[in-house]
Amino acid sequence: MDERTALAGSGPAVAQAPSQPTRFHAKPVPAEVFIDHGINQETRLETLRGYLTAPSHFFIRNHTTTPVIDLRSWRLRVEGSAVEKPLELTFEDLLRLPSRSVICFVECAGNGRGFFKEFMGRVASGTQWRLGAIGVAEWSGVPLAAVLDLARVKRDTPRDVLNVLIEGLDSVKVNRPISLEKALEDGTLLAYAMNGQPLLPDHGFPARAIVPGWVGINNIKWVGRIEVRDHSIDVPTTTTTYVLEGPDYPTKAPLRLQTLKAAVALPWGATLAAGRQAVSGFAWSPVGRISRVDYSLDRGATWRPATLREPNLPRAWARWDFEWDARPGEHVILTRATDDQGNTQPASIPWNRQGYGYNVPVPHPVKVT
Numbered sequence: 001m002d003e004r005t006a007l008a009g010s011g012p013a014v015a016q017a018p019s020q021p022t023r024f025h026a027k028p029v030p031a032e033v034f035i036d037h038g039i040n041q042e043t044r045l046e047t048l049r050g051y052l053t054a055p056s057h058f059f060i061r062n063h064t065t066t067p068v069i070d071l072r073s074w075r076l077r078v079e080g081s082a083v084e085k086p087l088e089l090t091f092e093d094l095l096r097l098p099s100r101s102v103i104c105f106v107e108c109a110g111n112g113r114g115f116f117k118e119f120m121g122r123v124a125s126g127t128q129w130r131l132g133a134i135g136v137a138e139w140s141g142v143p144l145a146a147v148l149d150l151a152r153v154k155r156d157t158p159r160d161v162l163n164v165l166i167e168g169l170d171s172v173k174v175n176r177p178i179s180l181e182k183a184l185e186d187g188t189l190l191a192y193a194m195n196g197q198p199l200l201p202d203h204g205f206p207a208r209a210i211v212p213g214w215v216g217i218n219n220i221k222w223v224g225r226i227e228v229r230d231h232s233i234d235v236p237t238t239t240t241t242y243v244l245e246g247p248d249y250p251t252k253a254p255l256r257l258q259t260l261k262a263a264v265a266l267p268w269g270a271t272l273a274a275g276r277q278a279v280s281g282f283a284w285s286p287v288g289r290i291s292r293v294d295y296s297l298d299r300g301a302t303w304r305p306a307t308l309r310e311p312n313l314p315r316a317w318a319r320w321d322f323e324w325d326a327r328p329g330e331h332v333i334l335t336r337a338t339d340d341q342g343n344t345q346p347a348s349i350p351w352n353r354q355g356y357g358y359n360v361p362v363p364h365p366v367k368v369t
Contacts, residue, residue: 053135113355124355141191
């Protein structure tokens with residue numbers, strides 16, 4: 001059986017409804033893998049093995065209960081004032097189009113939000129993530145450009161305004177626009193597979209958007225409609241939520257790119273035995289490869305380079321590690337990433353009401369006994 005047949009044939013089985021209708025999620029969310037935020041589930045980074053994040057360990061960010069999609073009746077509509085030929089595609093139609101694979105991260109826009117309270121003393125609204133609202137996977141599907149080509153997007157359509165709206169089939173129909181320029185990038189996909197397997201319901205079955213480097217909300221799950229307009233599209237996720245709002249952000253600009261970050265792959269408040277310890281973690285950039293990760297064991301007075309491990313892919317992540325002769329006592333580990341575009345994590349950032357973009361080096365607490 002070839003991959004296309006396997007994907008089409010396995011879809012309905014993957015999307016079986018949970019046995020308990022009151023559950024938020026279709027897949028198991030064990031406490032040893034996830035930090036429970038109710039409808040949202042944060043990955044414990046210390047449980048990850050290898051470069052790609054297994055679907056079983058991939059974080060969940062939902063706005064409502066995971067929907068169950070019937071593959072036989074699923075349709076993708078492509079419409080709007082900037083298309084000459086509106087479309088309605090079945091899943092089989094999607095599988096017939098050219099496909100490609102992209103390895104990249106998907107990260108919630110609010111990843112790190114809890115640190116605004118923890119280190120700045122000001123609560124930001126939303127799920128109080130630390131740094132586990134991220135995962136890296138190999139996404140396979142159809143370039144969004146191929147679908148837009150079928151719909152014949154008008155040549156004079158503006159390319160840099162947010163005018164390509166992608167909408168999900170969840171009960172609240174979450175949607176958010178990207179620019180036509182971003183939609184036509186090679187890496188922007190309508191993905192139907194994750195690490196070589198059909199998408200799980202919690203991760204967007206049967207098809208989701210993958211928009212490398214942009215905030216997670218743009219990676220719409222359970223896609224059912226794409227609208228392309230000849231002007232900017234304003235929706236609540238660009239005017240009310242997913243905007244930078246606060247005393248230092250008077251214009252309420254809608255988010256686009258993620259922020260550069262590094263994280264330690266240890267439990268928060270980990271306890272380690274005294275002696276030689278291997279400390280590891282992850283670092284990621286929305287615009288390139290990681291070129292350097294530095295660590296500090298004296299609250300930033302001095303920094304040393306960690307060792308970077310391959311693979312180290314742009315808009316995915318790099319794994320890093322260092323050896324520590326850990327002495328008994330209370331410690332913090334600071335990590336600071338730099339990418340190949342010359343960006344480095346900042347020493348401070350302004351607070352914003354919705355808690356986006358926290359990427360100051362985080363003092364990760366560790367107790368050594």
